[in-house]
Structure formats: structure tokens, C-alpha cells
Amino acid sequence: MTGSTQTPRERYRQQVREEVKEKAWQQIAGSGASALSLNAIAKQMGMSGPALYRYFANRDELITELIRDAYRSLADAFIAVGDEAGAGGRGAGRSGLVALAQVLRRWALEDPHRYFLVYGTPVPGYHAPQDITAIASEMMSVLLDACAAAGPDRVPGAQSRAFEGHLAGHREWAASHPDAPPSALRLALAFWTRLHGVLSLELAGHFTGMGVDPALLFEAEVDGLTSR
Amino acid sequence: MTGSTQTPRERYRQQVREEVKEKAWQQIAGSGASALSLNAIAKQMGMSGPALYRYFANRDELITELIRDAYRSLADAFIAVGDEAGAGGRGAGRSGLVALAQVLRRWALEDPHRYFLVYGTPVPGYHAPQDITAIASEMMSVLLDACAAAGPDRVPGAQSRAFEGHLAGHREWAASHPDAPPSALRLALAFWTRLHGVLSLELAGHFTGMGVDPALLFEAEVDGLTSR
């Protein structure tokens, strides 16, 4: 990806950058992204604060990098499922959406703070650079593949049909699938919003004390998207 | 609510508390809840920092109060719809859910930062006091009313039926409606998660640049919950 040969110094730089990010995630897990402190990370690594400026221009660049990595990890997991589907594996056909849903849920539960960094309350004044929105598009493309393969008319309702009319005229976001029917676009959006609805409420703790098993609720929502 | 008579001093205290909260919301709108600063609020009110400690024990108490007010405002709006329905007004019968959905959406769009304070990334280490969870229960009770009035079998799917089996045995959260059928509980949860799914992604800006109208998507999701 980067040059095939890599000097020892480059290798070292990259290792330290990785370690900084690792400690950053630990810190976020403890006190949230807004409390992320370069000085605290440096101390944890046994270095002095200013040393980190050899590796990151400033605090914002570190956060951007964390967000990028978070997106990347989810996108890669999605793409892996998509490839299996393409090869006729367990992600193929109508079960492709089920596989993607499982991947999404696992990714979210694996590290809730990472989930919230991407899908939670936006950081005030922060705007994602273009390469990050490109990663989001990669994910959407995999999702659209699965939706197109799932067959039409999965999301019922009169308004849903009306909404598909709107989508027929507003499909910039689905530029990777110019031939996908509006019903597939509708399905992709429902997949995205319904599953994030369950996950964000679950991870924010809004089900604790209710006695409901979020895993079963999630399953039921996936089923509602893929059956009938 | 508090004593019917109120001394001028009490009245004044309450006015100042209100003004503090008002400035706090403005500040949250500008830089997020984590950047909320008592000193900055005081300065904005033309007072010195320590003065605010006459009105709030500390920063945490102020934040708790803001969260409480946020919950309260949504719950009150829900209850108002519920009362109309009880009086046979436009919130009655199957359209009750539609009215609640509209209220929820309006409340969310009215002040996105307020929305995120309640339903966004949880504040690390913060636990809501019991009286706040009680307000959440009030809302859920109104929602369950509407779901019970909407009739059975609104959310299709095999797993959905299986999930209703789970709900039949786990209905602590619906203690206010011991006689509501599991299908009504299922509907309430779908209402909650699906609409928050659309709203949280919309308010976090994940639809910007996609060309999709979130209002129509929301409408379509509401329709999917209330028709058939």
C-alpha cells in the first residue's frame, strides 16, 4: 500500500502512531472522546507531552485518524461479507442482509465508544474530510448489493411506496448502483435506520432495567427486513 | 406544585435558575454539552463565577437539571397528545401513533442538542437519577396506550412473533399496561427504535449530501408501523 520497502525509521514511526491511537481508544473508553488529551496519552506511554507532535500535527488530526480507522474497520467487515456473497458463500442471496446485520451488530458491541464516535452525537464544529465520506460510500455500496439481491418489495406500506417515488428521483447517494430499483434503495435505508435505532438505544443504555433482550429485538427487526 | 404562595426571594431565585439554564442551552448549542462551563455562563450573565454556586451545588447538578427538563418537555408533549386521544380528539384510535410520531419528530428538530443530550452518546460516568427514569416511564405509558388502541399484528415477521413470546415473559417496563397484548408491546418498541433510528442519523447529519429527504423517510417508517 505504502511503498513496499520501508525504512526502519518509517516502521518505528508507524508503530508509535499505532500505540498512540491504542492509548487514545483506551482513554475514550474511560472518559469519552471529548476528554481525549494528548498530554495524558504521552504520560501513559512514558513520554513527555510535546513528543507526540512528532507524530500528529495536533489533537484534531488524531481524532480524525481515529474516526477514519473506525469507519475503515466497519467498511472492511462489510466488504468481507460482500466478497463471500459474490463467491456464493453464506452471504449470498437474501441471507446477505442477515450477514451484514450480524456484522454491524458485532462491530457495534465490540466497542461501543467506537460506535458512538461514528454514529453518536456529532462533535461540534467537526467536519469529516472527504476520504471518510468515501469510506461511508463503500459501505453503502455493499449494502446496496445485498438489497438488490434480496428481491423487490421487502418494506411494505403505502407511504413506503410513495417514498420510493421520491427515491427514484434522488439517488445520488446510490450512484454505485444506477440500475437498482427504488425498492432496493428503500430497503437499504430501512436497514440502516432501523438497525441503528436498536443499536444506538441499546448502547446508550436505554433498555437497561426494562427487561427486554436487545439481541432478540435486533433479530426481529432484521427478520422484518428480510422475510415476506 | 411548590407552595401556592412564594416569597419574592424564592421567585427571584427561580428566575435566576431559569436564566442560567437558558444560557446553558445556548452554550450547549454552540459547543456541545461536554464544553458546558459554569464560569462562562456566569460571565454571560454579567456575574462572577462563584455566584452560580448559590443556585446550583455544582456543574453536575446543572446538567442533571437540563436533562430532566429535556425529558419533561418531551413527556409533556406526549401526554398532551394522549389526553386529546382520550377525549376523542385527533389523537384517538389508530391515528394516535401518527400524532405521537409527529410530536417526537418536532421535538427532536426543535432543538437537536436537547435531543442528543437525552438520546445521544451517554455522558461517561453519568447515571440518571430515579425521577428521570420515572419521566421516561410516563412517556412509555402514553405510547403503550396508543399501541393498545392501534389493534394487533401491526409488525409482521416470523421472528417478530417469536420476539412477542419473549416479551410476554418480560414486561416489567410495561407495568402500567398489564393487560396489553405482546403485539402492542412489540409495536411500541418498533415505534421507539425505528423513529429514533431515522432521527438520530438525520440529526447527526448522516443524510446530508445523500439527497434523501429525511422527512419523507420518517413518514414512510411511521406508515409502516400504523398501516396494514
Next chain:
DNA sequence: TGTACATCAGTGAACGCGCGTTCACTGATGTAC
């Protein structure tokens, strides 16, 4: 293989800042007789 130079990681001091919170105090407002 050895020397001269360039590159670069990391340090420690320093700058300016704003934070939450405490404390002793002043002055205005309300209360009791």
C-alpha cells in the same frame, strides 16, 4: 571501515488559558418586636 554530516526522536521549560470550587467578606433585602 572510518569519518563528517544530516536527519530526526524526544526533553524540559515556558506561555497563556480556562476550568471547578472554597473562602472570607460586603451590602442589600427581609423579618421580628
Next chain:
DNA sequence: TGTACATCAGTGAACGCGCGTTCACTGATGTAC
């Protein structure tokens, strides 16, 4: 109506803290001849 006292809002100074970031500098590592 007037005086004596208690209550309480607000001030200003101070404490300790940690933050991001800059700067001049040391010392180790790599490079060129």
C-alpha cells in the same frame, strides 16, 4: 413606624489543576563519501 437582627445574593482573591502548543536544545540514528 422604627430599630435590631438574620438571611442571603454576589464579589474578588485564591488554590490547584490540566490543557494545547511553541521553542531551543540534546543525543541517538542513519547516510554519504
